[in-house]
Each structure stands twice: as C-alpha cells, then as structure tokens.
Amino acid sequence: MVVRFTNQRQEILDYINSKPHHPTVDEVYTAVKIKLPRISKATVYQNLKVLAEKGYIKEVNIKGASRFEPILDEHHHIICRECGKIIDYESKALTEYSMTLAKNMKDMDIEFTNTNFYGKCKKCKKR
Ligand SMILES: [Zn+2]
Ligand SMILES: [Zn+2]
Numbered sequence: 001m002v003v004r005f006t007n008q009r010q011e012i013l014d015y016i017n018s019k020p021h022h023p024t025v026d027e028v029y030t031a032v033k034i035k036l037p038r039i040s041k042a043t044v045y046q047n048l049k050v051l052a053e054k055g056y057i058k059e060v061n062i063k064g065a066s067r068f069e070p071i072l073d074e075h076h077h078i079i080c081r082e083c084g085k086i087i088d089y090e091s092k093a094l095t096e097y098s099m100t101l102a103k104n105m106k107d108m109d110i111e112f113t114n115t116n117f118y119g120k121c122k123k124c125k126k127r
Contacts, residue, residue, distance in 0.1 A: 009047045011035055016048075016057045022067040022077075022086045062086060062116065076114050080121035089117065 005013065011032050029044045048068055052059040057068050062079060074095050078087040094115060102110035
C-alpha cells in the first residue's frame with residue numbers, strides 16, 4: 001500500500017528530510033509557510049506529531065524544546081550551549097555501552113538511548 005500524504009504533510013516531511021539541522025516547530029513553520037502561505041502553526045505542529053508517531057521522522061528534546069530530524073541510525077548529539085547548534089554524533093561503542101548499562105536498570109525497560117554532549121562550538125569559541 002502506498003501511503004498518501006496531504007500536500008502539507010508531504011512538504012513538512014520533505015523539509016525535515018532535507019535539513020539535517022534538527023529544526024524546531026517554529027523553524028519548520030517558517031520554511032513550509034513559504035510554499036504553503038495559508039498553513040497555520042497548529043497544523044504544522046499536528047503534522048509533525050503524527051509523522052513522528054508513525055515513525056517517519058524523529059522527535060528529539062533538546063534543552064526543553066522539541067526538534068525534529070529524519071530517521072537515522074541511533075545517534076547522539078553534540079550541542080553548543082551558546083548558539084544551540086546541534087551536530088549528530090554517531091558512536092556504536094557509546095550506544096552499545098549505554099544499552100549494556102540499561103540492562104541493569106531494574107525500574108524500567110529501556111528501549112533506546114541518546115546522549116547529549118554540551119559545549120562551545122568553534123564559532124562561539126572565537127567570539
Ligand atoms: Zn555555537
Ligand atoms: Zn540528530
């Protein structure tokens with residue numbers, strides 16, 4: 001079965017898949033609005049939620065804000081505390097190590113893990 005999306009949902013999905021910078025709802029809204037001037041922020045938000053629930057995109061929470069990214073392999077994030085720049089960081093070793101620790105966590109069944117590393121990016125360091 002071919003999944004048919006509404007035009008709006010497709011635009012949102014395309015945007016997320018083409019932008020690796022983990023946009024927030026506001027950033028997605030601003031970008032999609034250029035092509036679909038009548039779209040509302042609530043609609044964007046709703047579509048993002050549905051796409052994430054259905055597994056087409058992934059929602060990550062960074063510094064208390066929801067951000068969205070394409071479905072990639074399990075990865076971690078390096079985050080600049082000053083400008084909020086986010087870089088994907090892939091480390092199988094870290095993922096495996098975290099999941100080994102997770103096996104000993106008796107209070108909950110751990111399904112996945114991702115680690116955030118915080119610091120200053122090169123640009124902000126120069127300032
Ligand atoms: Zn920075
Ligand atoms: Zn990411």
